[in-house]
Amino acid sequence: MTPFAFHIANDRAEALALAADGARFVGGGTNLVDLLRQNVDSASQLVDVSRLTSDIQEADGGALLIGASMKNSALAAQPLIRERYPMLSRALLAGASAQIRNMATVGGNIMQRTRCAYFYDVDGARCNKRQPGGGCDAIGGFNRYHAILGASNNCVATHPSDMCVALAALSAVVHLAGPAGERTVPLAEFHALPGASPQIESVLQPGEMITAVELPPATPAMVNSEYRKLRDRSSYAFALVSVAAGLDVVEGKVAEVRIALGGVAAKPWRATHAEAALRGLPATRANFLSAAEEELAEARPLEGNAFKIGLAQRTIAAVLESLAGDPA
Ligand SMILES: Cc1cc2nc3c(=O)[nH]c(=O)nc-3n(C[C@H](O)[C@H](O)[C@H](O)COP(=O)(O)OP(=O)(O)OC[C@H]3O[C@@H](n4cnc5c(N)ncnc54)[C@H](O)[C@@H]3O)c2cc1C
Ligand code: SF4
Numbered sequence: 001m002t003p004f005a006f007h008i009a010n011d012r013a014e015a016l017a018l019a020a021d022g023a024r025f026v027g028g029g030t031n032l033v034d035l036l037r038q039n040v041d042s043a044s045q046l047v048d049v050s051r052l053t054s055d056i057q058e059a060d061g062g063a064l065l066i067g068a069s070m071k072n073s074a075l076a077a078q079p080l081i082r083e084r085y086p087m088l089s090r091a092l093l094a095g096a097s098a099q100i101r102n103m104a105t106v107g108g109n110i111m112q113r114t115r116c117a118y119f120y121d122v123d124g125a126r127c128n129k130r131q132p133g134g135g136c137d138a139i140g141g142f143n144r145y146h147a148i149l150g151a152s153n154n155c156v157a158t159h160p161s162d163m164c165v166a167l168a169a170l171s172a173v174v175h176l177a178g179p180a181g182e183r184t185v186p187l188a189e190f191h192a193l194p195g196a197s198p199q200i201e202s203v204l205q206p207g208e209m210i211t212a213v214e215l216p217p218a219t220p221a222m223v224n225s226e227y228r229k230l231r232d233r234s235s236y237a238f239a240l241v242s243v244a245a246g247l248d249v250v251e252g253k254v255a256e257v258r259i260a261l262g263g264v265a266a267k268p269w270r271a272t273h274a275e276a277a278l279r280g281l282p283a284t285r286a287n288f289l290s291a292a293e294e295e296l297a298e299a300r301p302l303e304g305n306a307f308k309i310g311l312a313q314r315t316i317a318a319v320l321e322s323l324a325g326d327p328a
Contacts, residue, residue, distance in 0.1 A: 027108030062217035155198030178208030191267035
Protein backbone atom coordinates (compact mmCIF):
# COMPACT_ATOMS: atom_id res chain seq x y z
CA MET A 1 0.00 0.00 0.00
CA THR A 2 1.38 3.41 -0.92
CA PRO A 3 1.32 6.06 1.86
CA PHE A 4 -1.60 8.53 1.92
CA ALA A 5 -2.62 11.62 3.90
CA PHE A 6 -5.74 11.18 6.06
CA HIS A 7 -8.16 14.03 6.80
CA ILE A 8 -11.26 13.90 8.97
CA ALA A 9 -14.04 16.11 7.59
CA ASN A 10 -16.18 17.87 10.18
CA ASP A 11 -18.80 19.07 7.72
CA ARG A 12 -19.89 18.72 4.11
CA ALA A 13 -18.16 21.92 2.90
CA GLU A 14 -14.83 20.73 4.28
CA ALA A 15 -15.24 17.28 2.67
CA LEU A 16 -16.08 18.81 -0.72
CA ALA A 17 -13.17 21.25 -0.53
CA LEU A 18 -10.74 18.42 0.22
CA ALA A 19 -12.20 16.34 -2.63
CA ALA A 20 -11.68 19.26 -4.99
CA ASP A 21 -7.98 18.94 -4.11
CA GLY A 22 -8.02 15.28 -5.20
CA ALA A 23 -8.78 13.53 -1.90
CA ARG A 24 -10.95 10.36 -2.00
CA PHE A 25 -13.90 9.88 0.36
CA VAL A 26 -13.79 7.04 2.87
CA GLY A 27 -16.73 5.86 5.01
CA GLY A 28 -16.05 2.75 7.09
CA GLY A 29 -13.05 1.81 4.93
CA THR A 30 -14.15 -1.84 4.77
CA ASN A 31 -13.85 -1.94 0.97
CA LEU A 32 -11.58 0.95 0.02
CA VAL A 33 -8.81 0.10 2.48
CA ASP A 34 -8.76 -3.52 1.21
CA LEU A 35 -8.41 -2.25 -2.35
CA LEU A 36 -5.56 0.07 -1.36
CA ARG A 37 -3.78 -2.69 0.56
CA GLN A 38 -3.99 -5.03 -2.42
CA ASN A 39 -2.89 -2.31 -4.87
CA VAL A 40 -6.12 -2.65 -6.85
CA ASP A 41 -6.77 1.04 -6.22
CA SER A 42 -4.61 3.96 -5.15
CA ALA A 43 -5.06 7.27 -3.33
CA SER A 44 -2.69 9.94 -2.07
CA GLN A 45 -5.30 11.55 0.23
CA LEU A 46 -8.36 10.16 1.99
CA VAL A 47 -11.10 12.28 3.52
CA ASP A 48 -13.08 10.51 6.23
CA VAL A 49 -16.78 11.39 5.88
CA SER A 50 -18.02 9.06 8.61
CA ARG A 51 -18.71 11.98 10.99
CA LEU A 52 -21.16 13.62 8.57
CA THR A 53 -24.95 13.13 8.58
CA SER A 54 -25.76 9.75 10.06
CA ASP A 55 -29.36 10.14 11.23
CA ILE A 56 -32.84 9.56 9.75
CA GLN A 57 -35.21 12.47 9.15
CA GLU A 58 -38.90 11.97 8.39
CA ALA A 59 -40.65 14.43 6.06
CA ASP A 60 -44.31 15.44 6.51
CA GLY A 61 -45.64 12.97 3.91
CA GLY A 62 -43.74 10.08 5.49
CA ALA A 63 -40.64 9.96 3.23
CA LEU A 64 -37.39 9.17 5.08
CA LEU A 65 -34.01 10.81 4.48
CA ILE A 66 -31.15 8.56 5.61
CA GLY A 67 -27.76 10.25 6.14
CA ALA A 68 -25.00 8.72 3.98
CA SER A 69 -22.76 8.10 6.97
CA MET A 70 -25.27 6.02 8.87
CA LYS A 71 -23.79 2.60 9.68
CA ASN A 72 -25.37 -0.46 8.03
CA SER A 73 -26.08 -2.15 11.39
CA ALA A 74 -27.75 1.00 12.79
CA LEU A 75 -29.96 1.33 9.72
CA ALA A 76 -31.01 -2.34 9.86
CA ALA A 77 -32.02 -1.94 13.52
CA GLN A 78 -34.10 1.24 13.07
CA PRO A 79 -37.74 0.53 14.08
CA LEU A 80 -39.01 2.75 11.22
CA ILE A 81 -37.08 0.63 8.70
CA ARG A 82 -38.03 -2.72 10.25
CA GLU A 83 -41.74 -1.82 10.32
CA ARG A 84 -42.19 0.04 7.04
CA TYR A 85 -39.45 -1.38 4.78
CA PRO A 86 -38.59 -4.85 6.14
CA MET A 87 -36.90 -5.91 2.90
CA LEU A 88 -34.26 -3.23 3.51
CA SER A 89 -33.54 -4.29 7.07
CA ARG A 90 -33.24 -7.93 5.95
CA ALA A 91 -31.02 -7.08 3.00
CA LEU A 92 -28.64 -5.19 5.29
CA LEU A 93 -28.52 -8.08 7.74
CA ALA A 94 -27.82 -10.53 4.89
CA GLY A 95 -24.65 -8.59 3.99
CA ALA A 96 -21.13 -9.21 5.30
CA SER A 97 -20.53 -9.86 9.03
CA ALA A 98 -21.70 -8.05 12.15
CA GLN A 99 -18.26 -6.43 12.54
CA ILE A 100 -18.25 -5.14 8.96
CA ARG A 101 -21.85 -3.91 9.19
CA ASN A 102 -20.85 -1.95 12.31
CA MET A 103 -18.26 -0.06 10.24
CA ALA A 104 -19.84 0.09 6.78
CA THR A 105 -21.77 3.23 5.85
CA VAL A 106 -24.72 3.75 3.50
CA GLY A 107 -22.61 5.81 1.06
CA GLY A 108 -19.75 3.30 1.06
CA ASN A 109 -22.12 0.38 0.57
CA ILE A 110 -23.59 2.01 -2.54
CA MET A 111 -20.10 2.71 -3.91
CA GLN A 112 -18.45 -0.64 -3.05
CA ARG A 113 -16.59 -2.27 -5.95
CA THR A 114 -17.28 -5.64 -7.57
CA ARG A 115 -16.02 -8.86 -5.96
CA CYS A 116 -14.86 -10.35 -9.29
CA ALA A 117 -11.74 -12.33 -8.28
CA TYR A 118 -9.90 -11.30 -11.47
CA PHE A 119 -10.41 -7.64 -10.59
CA TYR A 120 -8.52 -8.25 -7.33
CA ASP A 121 -5.75 -10.31 -8.98
CA VAL A 122 -3.46 -7.41 -9.92
CA ASP A 123 -0.43 -9.63 -10.65
CA GLY A 124 -2.06 -12.43 -12.63
CA ALA A 125 -5.29 -11.43 -14.38
CA ARG A 126 -6.45 -9.22 -17.19
CA CYS A 127 -9.29 -6.89 -16.22
CA ASN A 128 -10.89 -4.11 -18.26
CA LYS A 129 -12.26 -2.48 -15.14
CA ARG A 130 -8.76 -2.06 -13.65
CA GLN A 131 -7.03 -1.43 -16.96
CA PRO A 132 -9.38 -0.32 -19.75
CA GLY A 133 -8.65 -2.24 -22.95
CA GLY A 134 -6.56 -4.84 -21.12
CA GLY A 135 -9.01 -7.75 -21.55
CA CYS A 136 -11.25 -9.77 -19.24
CA ASP A 137 -10.16 -13.11 -17.80
CA ALA A 138 -13.58 -13.80 -16.26
CA ILE A 139 -15.06 -14.40 -19.73
CA GLY A 140 -13.92 -17.94 -20.41
CA GLY A 141 -12.63 -18.25 -16.84
CA PHE A 142 -14.29 -19.15 -13.53
CA ASN A 143 -17.55 -17.22 -13.85
CA ARG A 144 -19.97 -18.91 -11.46
CA TYR A 145 -20.56 -15.58 -9.67
CA HIS A 146 -20.81 -13.36 -12.74
CA ALA A 147 -23.60 -11.57 -14.59
CA ILE A 148 -26.39 -13.05 -16.69
CA LEU A 149 -28.16 -9.74 -17.43
CA GLY A 150 -26.89 -6.45 -18.86
CA ALA A 151 -23.27 -7.59 -19.31
CA SER A 152 -21.02 -6.78 -22.28
CA ASN A 153 -18.07 -8.36 -24.09
CA ASN A 154 -15.85 -6.14 -21.94
CA CYS A 155 -17.04 -7.03 -18.44
CA VAL A 156 -19.37 -9.57 -16.83
CA ALA A 157 -18.93 -8.51 -13.19
CA THR A 158 -21.84 -8.19 -10.76
CA HIS A 159 -22.57 -5.49 -8.21
CA PRO A 160 -22.10 -7.03 -4.76
CA SER A 161 -24.38 -4.93 -2.54
CA ASP A 162 -27.40 -6.51 -0.85
CA MET A 163 -28.64 -3.16 0.49
CA CYS A 164 -28.81 -1.66 -3.01
CA VAL A 165 -31.11 -4.43 -4.26
CA ALA A 166 -33.69 -3.48 -1.64
CA LEU A 167 -33.16 0.23 -2.34
CA ALA A 168 -33.86 -0.41 -6.05
CA ALA A 169 -37.08 -2.29 -5.28
CA LEU A 170 -38.16 0.54 -2.95
CA SER A 171 -37.59 3.23 -5.63
CA ALA A 172 -35.05 4.97 -3.37
CA VAL A 173 -33.42 8.20 -4.52
CA VAL A 174 -29.73 9.08 -3.98
CA HIS A 175 -28.90 12.66 -2.90
CA LEU A 176 -25.58 14.02 -4.17
CA ALA A 177 -23.50 17.16 -3.56
CA GLY A 178 -20.49 18.26 -5.57
CA PRO A 179 -18.65 21.11 -7.28
CA ALA A 180 -21.71 21.76 -9.50
CA GLY A 181 -24.17 21.83 -6.57
CA GLU A 182 -26.75 19.34 -5.35
CA ARG A 183 -28.80 16.84 -7.36
CA THR A 184 -30.80 13.62 -6.94
CA VAL A 185 -30.66 10.36 -8.92
CA PRO A 186 -32.97 7.33 -8.60
CA LEU A 187 -30.97 4.43 -7.15
CA ALA A 188 -32.08 2.26 -10.09
CA GLU A 189 -30.27 4.70 -12.42
CA PHE A 190 -27.24 5.33 -10.21
CA HIS A 191 -25.06 2.33 -11.18
CA ALA A 192 -23.90 1.83 -14.77
CA LEU A 193 -23.96 -1.28 -16.96
CA PRO A 194 -20.48 -2.05 -18.34
CA GLY A 195 -20.96 -1.48 -22.09
CA ALA A 196 -17.65 -0.39 -23.63
CA SER A 197 -16.50 1.37 -20.44
CA PRO A 198 -16.63 -1.01 -17.46
CA GLN A 199 -14.37 1.30 -15.48
CA ILE A 200 -17.30 3.76 -15.22
CA GLU A 201 -19.46 2.22 -12.52
CA SER A 202 -21.90 4.98 -11.59
CA VAL A 203 -23.13 8.44 -12.46
CA LEU A 204 -21.10 9.97 -9.60
CA GLN A 205 -18.84 12.73 -10.94
CA PRO A 206 -15.30 13.54 -9.69
CA GLY A 207 -15.45 15.37 -6.36
CA GLU A 208 -19.13 14.52 -5.88
CA MET A 209 -20.34 12.79 -2.73
CA ILE A 210 -23.41 10.89 -1.63
CA THR A 211 -25.09 12.86 1.16
CA ALA A 212 -28.29 10.87 1.77
CA VAL A 213 -30.70 8.25 0.50
CA GLU A 214 -34.41 9.03 0.35
CA LEU A 215 -37.09 6.38 0.78
CA PRO A 216 -40.57 7.26 -0.53
CA PRO A 217 -43.51 7.04 1.89
CA ALA A 218 -44.23 3.39 2.64
CA THR A 219 -46.89 1.69 0.50
CA PRO A 220 -48.58 -1.65 1.30
CA ALA A 221 -46.11 -3.55 -0.94
CA MET A 222 -43.17 -1.95 0.86
CA VAL A 223 -44.54 -3.01 4.23
CA ASN A 224 -45.36 -6.56 3.03
CA SER A 225 -41.86 -7.24 1.74
CA GLU A 226 -38.95 -9.65 1.96
CA TYR A 227 -35.30 -10.09 0.98
CA ARG A 228 -34.07 -13.58 0.13
CA LYS A 229 -30.40 -14.28 -0.63
CA LEU A 230 -29.07 -17.52 -2.16
CA ARG A 231 -25.37 -18.13 -1.60
CA ASP A 232 -22.83 -20.93 -1.47
CA ARG A 233 -22.75 -20.98 2.33
CA SER A 234 -25.14 -19.65 4.90
CA SER A 235 -23.10 -16.71 6.13
CA TYR A 236 -20.40 -14.36 5.02
CA ALA A 237 -20.78 -14.87 1.27
CA PHE A 238 -21.94 -12.74 -1.62
CA ALA A 239 -25.19 -13.56 -3.41
CA LEU A 240 -25.42 -16.02 -6.27
CA VAL A 241 -28.91 -14.62 -6.72
CA SER A 242 -30.98 -12.45 -4.38
CA VAL A 243 -34.53 -11.17 -4.56
CA ALA A 244 -36.01 -8.10 -2.89
CA ALA A 245 -39.77 -8.13 -3.36
CA GLY A 246 -42.94 -6.52 -2.05
CA LEU A 247 -46.54 -7.44 -2.82
CA ASP A 248 -50.03 -6.07 -2.18
CA VAL A 249 -52.92 -8.37 -3.11
CA VAL A 250 -56.47 -6.96 -3.21
CA GLU A 251 -59.38 -9.34 -3.79
CA GLY A 252 -57.01 -12.04 -5.02
CA LYS A 253 -55.31 -9.82 -7.62
CA VAL A 254 -51.92 -8.13 -7.66
CA ALA A 255 -52.51 -4.45 -6.83
CA GLU A 256 -48.86 -3.47 -6.31
CA VAL A 257 -45.67 -5.47 -6.84
CA ARG A 258 -42.00 -4.54 -6.50
CA ILE A 259 -39.13 -6.85 -7.49
CA ALA A 260 -35.37 -6.34 -7.76
CA LEU A 261 -32.61 -8.89 -8.26
CA GLY A 262 -29.04 -9.05 -6.96
CA GLY A 263 -26.11 -11.16 -8.10
CA VAL A 264 -27.20 -11.08 -11.74
CA ALA A 265 -25.91 -7.78 -13.19
CA ALA A 266 -23.46 -4.90 -12.72
CA LYS A 267 -26.28 -3.03 -10.99
CA PRO A 268 -29.25 -3.95 -8.82
CA TRP A 269 -31.71 -5.24 -11.41
CA ARG A 270 -35.25 -3.84 -11.12
CA ALA A 271 -37.48 -6.52 -12.61
CA THR A 272 -39.74 -4.15 -14.55
CA HIS A 273 -40.92 -6.80 -17.05
CA ALA A 274 -42.09 -9.14 -14.29
CA GLU A 275 -43.75 -6.27 -12.40
CA ALA A 276 -45.64 -5.09 -15.48
CA ALA A 277 -46.70 -8.65 -16.34
CA LEU A 278 -48.15 -9.24 -12.88
CA ARG A 279 -50.15 -6.06 -12.24
CA GLY A 280 -53.86 -6.88 -12.11
CA LEU A 281 -53.38 -10.64 -12.48
CA PRO A 282 -54.57 -13.23 -9.95
CA ALA A 283 -51.88 -13.80 -7.31
CA THR A 284 -51.11 -17.41 -8.22
CA ARG A 285 -47.84 -19.31 -8.22
CA ALA A 286 -48.28 -20.02 -11.94
CA ASN A 287 -48.53 -16.29 -12.68
CA PHE A 288 -45.54 -15.49 -10.44
CA LEU A 289 -43.43 -18.08 -12.25
CA SER A 290 -44.39 -17.01 -15.75
CA ALA A 291 -43.67 -13.35 -14.90
CA ALA A 292 -40.25 -14.41 -13.57
CA GLU A 293 -39.61 -16.35 -16.79
CA GLU A 294 -40.49 -13.23 -18.78
CA GLU A 295 -37.97 -11.19 -16.77
CA LEU A 296 -35.18 -13.70 -17.35
CA ALA A 297 -35.96 -14.18 -21.06
CA GLU A 298 -33.14 -11.78 -22.00
CA ALA A 299 -30.56 -13.51 -19.77
CA ARG A 300 -27.26 -14.40 -21.48
CA PRO A 301 -25.46 -16.92 -19.25
CA LEU A 302 -21.75 -17.74 -19.29
CA GLU A 303 -20.30 -21.25 -19.20
CA GLY A 304 -20.33 -21.40 -15.40
CA ASN A 305 -23.52 -19.63 -14.37
CA ALA A 306 -26.50 -20.82 -16.46
CA PHE A 307 -27.95 -22.22 -13.22
CA LYS A 308 -28.66 -18.63 -12.12
CA ILE A 309 -31.54 -18.32 -14.60
CA GLY A 310 -33.67 -21.06 -13.05
CA LEU A 311 -32.52 -20.07 -9.56
CA ALA A 312 -33.68 -16.48 -10.09
CA GLN A 313 -37.01 -17.57 -11.60
CA ARG A 314 -37.81 -19.99 -8.79
CA THR A 315 -36.72 -17.56 -6.09
CA ILE A 316 -38.89 -14.74 -7.45
CA ALA A 317 -41.90 -17.09 -7.54
CA ALA A 318 -41.20 -18.48 -4.06
CA VAL A 319 -40.78 -15.04 -2.46
CA LEU A 320 -43.97 -13.68 -4.06
CA GLU A 321 -45.85 -16.82 -3.03
CA SER A 322 -44.79 -16.35 0.59
CA LEU A 323 -45.78 -12.65 0.48
CA ALA A 324 -49.18 -13.55 -1.02
CA GLY A 325 -49.91 -15.72 1.98
CA ASP A 326 -52.02 -18.44 0.46
CA PRO A 327 -52.24 -18.04 -3.32
CA ALA A 328 -54.33 -20.41 -5.43
C1 LIG B 1 -15.38 -10.10 4.08
C2 LIG B 1 -16.43 -9.18 3.50
C3 LIG B 1 -17.67 -9.71 3.20
C4 LIG B 1 -18.67 -8.86 2.68
N1 LIG B 1 -19.90 -9.38 2.37
C5 LIG B 1 -20.86 -8.56 1.85
C6 LIG B 1 -22.13 -9.04 1.48
O1 LIG B 1 -22.44 -10.22 1.62
N2 LIG B 1 -23.05 -8.16 0.99
C7 LIG B 1 -22.75 -6.85 0.82
O2 LIG B 1 -23.62 -6.08 0.38
N3 LIG B 1 -21.55 -6.36 1.13
C8 LIG B 1 -20.60 -7.17 1.63
N4 LIG B 1 -19.37 -6.68 1.92
C9 LIG B 1 -19.04 -5.33 1.51
C10 LIG B 1 -19.37 -4.30 2.53
O3 LIG B 1 -20.77 -4.19 2.61
C11 LIG B 1 -18.75 -3.01 2.03
O4 LIG B 1 -17.35 -3.14 2.21
C12 LIG B 1 -19.26 -1.81 2.76
O5 LIG B 1 -20.65 -1.65 2.60
C13 LIG B 1 -18.57 -0.55 2.26
O6 LIG B 1 -18.92 0.52 3.12
P1 LIG B 1 -17.78 1.44 3.72
O7 LIG B 1 -18.46 2.57 4.40
O8 LIG B 1 -16.82 0.66 4.55
O9 LIG B 1 -17.09 1.91 2.38
P2 LIG B 1 -15.60 2.41 2.14
O10 LIG B 1 -14.70 1.22 2.04
O11 LIG B 1 -15.24 3.48 3.10
O12 LIG B 1 -15.77 3.07 0.71
C14 LIG B 1 -16.18 2.32 -0.41
C15 LIG B 1 -16.24 3.26 -1.62
O13 LIG B 1 -17.26 4.22 -1.39
C16 LIG B 1 -16.74 5.55 -1.53
N5 LIG B 1 -17.51 6.37 -0.61
C17 LIG B 1 -17.67 6.18 0.74
N6 LIG B 1 -18.53 7.08 1.23
C18 LIG B 1 -18.91 7.86 0.19
C19 LIG B 1 -19.80 8.98 0.06
N7 LIG B 1 -20.48 9.47 1.09
N8 LIG B 1 -19.95 9.53 -1.17
C20 LIG B 1 -19.29 9.03 -2.23
N9 LIG B 1 -18.44 7.99 -2.18
C21 LIG B 1 -18.26 7.42 -0.98
C22 LIG B 1 -15.26 5.40 -1.23
O14 LIG B 1 -14.49 6.43 -1.84
C23 LIG B 1 -14.96 4.05 -1.85
O15 LIG B 1 -14.76 4.19 -3.23
C24 LIG B 1 -18.37 -7.49 2.47
C25 LIG B 1 -17.12 -6.97 2.80
C26 LIG B 1 -16.14 -7.81 3.30
C27 LIG B 1 -14.80 -7.22 3.62
S1 SF4 C 1 -15.61 -9.35 -15.29
FE1 SF4 C 1 -15.15 -7.16 -15.22
S2 SF4 C 1 -14.16 -6.93 -13.21
FE2 SF4 C 1 -14.04 -9.12 -13.74
S3 SF4 C 1 -12.11 -9.41 -14.88
FE3 SF4 C 1 -13.68 -9.00 -16.39
S4 SF4 C 1 -13.50 -6.79 -16.69
FE4 SF4 C 1 -12.53 -7.22 -14.74
